[in-house]
Amino acid sequence: MSKLYRAINKNETIRFFIINSTEIIEEMRRTHNTSTTATAALGRLTTMAAIMGSDIKNEKEKIILKVKGDGPSGMLISEINSKGNIKSYIQNLQVDIPSIVENNKLDVGSFVGKNGALAVIHDFGFGEPYTGQTSLVSGEIAEDFANYFYQSDQLPTVVTLGVLVDTDYSVKSAGGIFIQALPGYTDEDIDILEKCINNLPPVSSLFNKYESPEEILKIFFKEMEVEILEIEDRIYKCDCNRDRIEKALLSIGEEEINKIIEEDHQIELTCSYCNKKYNFTEEEIKDLLEKARI
Ligand SMILES: [Zn+2]
Known part of the structure; x- marks a missing residue:
């Protein structure tokens, strides 16, 4: 089980969602026996689903995220229901590609492919589901979703998602941070936020070093005086029967x-x-x- 933290700055102009998703992403990897880059790509999407599940209000609702680029991964899907249960799927789970050599970074962008689209489907359990769709920016997932939110909400949005895969292929750490300005935000709020973000280490190593989202908010967003509003459970679990x-x-x-x-x-x-x-x-x-x- 992983825990999603919902928080807000003191001025109530910027909202935060932060999750250390290591446990659910390792469960995802064990379920599918994914290749290293597939673990990173699907792990990022699964972490995004864990965050977006906070939009679910009623029992029958679910949110489905689909990413389809022109890379070797094929389609990626992640779905969350009202219980906070998440299930994910990747078309080509065993395929892998070489890492980017100079920094040994997993090349999720090439794996997913940058020509394609992402879709967010909000199924309310009745009537037609709401579907939003945007083109992919880089195939790196986080940037693609930041662009999606910017386009759909017209508010400054930061999305950072990361998965650190160990040498034995298990998930060493994973996590995500979603930050969005709320209507009425000031330029000063954004200046302070930018300063905090510039000091933020890459998110996969961040969650390796600091396991608790609370600690991350305290250390890296100190100036924003963030208050935690709610903590929700997230479980990687299929609801098939x-x-x-x-x-x-x-x-x-x-x-x-x-x-x-x-x-x-x-x-x-x-x-x-x-x-x-x-x-x-x-x-x-x-x-x-x-x-x-x-
Ligand atoms: Zn199943």
Whole structure:
């Protein structure tokens, strides 16, 4: 479990979200057995979902983030529900690319690709979901989301996301900070914020050194006199169940299903978010088809 901190400066003109997401990103990596760069890319998106989950107000709501560039990673998806449960998916999880040599930095930008789009889907549990979409800026995820928020909210926004992967491929540290000016902010507020940000180390090493978001706010944003308003739990956990998988199975279509039964006399479906396997016998499938026809 990781904890998302919501905070505000003393003037109430700048809001902060900060999370040490090491635990949920390591759980994500263990679930998918991702390559190093895939861990970094999907870890950043998953951390962003952990932050954006704070927009969820009602039980049936969920927020889905999709990033699709022209790089080898293919599509990346991260979804959060009202319980703070997050699940993520990457199309090409085993693919890796070389790091940028001069600073040994994982090259997430090339991995995701900068030609493409990101989409934010807010599903309210009823009616049409709200979808916002912007072009990618760099494929580095944080910059892409900063641009998304700037365009959608028209307010100065800072997004910084980082994942530090250890030599044994496990996640050494991960975290994210989202800072946004609120209507009524002053130039002075922004000047102070910029000064604080300029002193901020890269976020992946930041969370390696300072584990507690509280400490980071105190040390690096001291001048802003930030107050913590709320702390929310975030868990990496898939919400799939047999009911949902049955629906996915039926969506293949009766003709296709019958073809598979004829050949294999059973169907095995794997949840692409958690890799859990669901088996259906010939009899069970025939029952399902029967019920679907009614
Ligand atoms: Zn699942």
